[in-house]
Amino acid sequence: MDDARHLIEQKESQGKGLGILAVQNIPCGTRIIAEAGLLRINRDTLKVPDIINAFKRLSPSQKKLYLELHEYACDAFRRATEQEVNQDWEEIPKLHRRVLGVWVANCFDDVFLLGSRINHSCTPNVHFAYNSALEKETFHAIRDIRAGEEVTIMYINGTNRTRGQRQDELKKWGFQCNCPTCEDTPQGRKKEEKRVELFKLDQELAKYTCFHFEHGPEDSWKKALKVAQRIAALQKSEGLLDIELSNSYHDAARYSAKLGDVSMALLWTEKKLEVVRYCVGVDYPDWQSE
Ligand SMILES: C[S@@+](CC[C@H](N)C(=O)[O-])C[C@H]1O[C@@H](n2cnc3c(N)ncnc32)[C@H](O)[C@@H]1O
Known part of the structure; x- marks a missing residue:
């Protein structure tokens, strides 16, 4: 195993669905997860059918695990999809809607069975990046993380942004961030x-x-x-x-x-x-x- 996933567990995180928590102290710089993406689609040329076709190529067990991931398709994504496929969202087959909803809610470069369970914070403790030599997404601790603490990444680009700007972009994932920087205290x-x-x-x-x-x-x-x-x-x-x-x-x-x-x-x-x-x-x- 080229990562340290034994240091984390998947668990309910209050008000956020499932999340990833540290089971032991994790030192800064630890590669917590190195994980290959499930769909492996070229994001530069991405079209809706590519997502559906990539899902169809998965093995039955992968499909089952994919469909267990969180689903959320925001209005903007639905409208863009409707335009692209020239069909109302509700007319798209139910399974395809689910595949798309899982994709848009979990895609950070690709969809990951473990990495995509990580919740967002505007002051994250983990950085993710694609390592082309490993052909894997890596998730590194960017500071020491205490046992019991939630592991978080930042879904949006740019730390140097105001609450309004951050919340606006987070609408895509359908939640209001209440991290220590966003809370009204x-x-x-x-x-x-x-x-x-x-x-x-x-x-x-x-x-x-x-x-x-x-x-x-x-x-x-x-x-x-x-x-x-x-x-x-x-x-x-x-x-x-x-x-x-x-x-x-x-x-x-x-x-x-x-x-x-x-x-x-x-x-x-x-x-x-x-x-x-x-x-x-x-x-x-x-x-x-x-
Ligand atoms: C990539 S998934 C993360 C894992 C997800 N919590 C699950 O149960 O699989 C993204 C979804 O997690 C939830 N989420 C992530 N970060 C959150 C946060 N800071 N506050 C509330 N919900 C959050 C939202 O529902 C979002 O659409």
């Missing part, structure tokens, strides 16, 4: 203030990546470096230890290099590589180029 609101700041800083940094800035005065690079450092510090203090933290370190390294500060550029790069290492593992094929 004094602590939750405080955490949310930091997300709003991160969102604004992200927008500010985007200004610095345009052509004029790239060839602009040194003063702008100093400002950009300050913003990148602030983003990284906020992400770290808020427990946002995902691959996006490595991007912030990457930015800081880039601006330090532009300013001719080689030792700081190296330091930020080392920090970046540490994050990449615990998020995807050293056998990640693109690791060297990260």
Whole structure:
């Protein structure tokens, strides 16, 4: 077994259906799951019949397990499907609707019998990525996880987003997130203030990546470096230890290099590589180029 799934169990998670919980302490960087996807469809050219046909290719036992997964087809997905197949959702055969509903609720690059049982948090403790050398999706602990704690991933892209933006995207999965950052409590609101700041800083940094800035005065690079450092510090203090933290370190390294500060550029790069290492593992094929 090339993962550490003995450290987790599948269990009811209050208000979320099934979830994955740690049965023992899990150190940061542990590859908890390495799992091949069930359907193996090319997502770039994906069409509705591809999903149905991929399901048909499964063995009888795989089909049974697939159909036991959580099902949720949001309105937007139903409407898009109707348009594509030129048929009302209710007219689509019941089994096909179920196959599609399971696919859209569980697809993170692909559908996984174990990985797809992981629930969402806006401050996740696990990062998932496709490792093309292993031909498997890997799920790594991005901080130490205590025994009994729920294992979580982030369903949406981007930690540096406001509650409204996050909840909007999560509608696809049909639930309202109540994680510590989303909960309407004094602590939750405080955490949310930091997300709003991160969102604004992200927008500010985007200004610095345009052509004029790239060839602009040194003063702008100093400002950009300050913003990148602030983003990284906020992400770290808020427990946002995902691959996006490595991007912030990457930015800081880039601006330090532009300013001719080689030792700081190296330091930020080392920090970046540490994050990449615990998020995807050293056998990640693109690791060297990260
Ligand atoms: C990929 S499945 C996760 C596993 C699922 N809980 C199950 O029972 O199989 C996604 C579904 O889990 C539930 N879910 C995931 N994260 C949640 C959260 N933070 N709060 C409430 N429900 C959540 C939602 O119903 C969502 O559509």
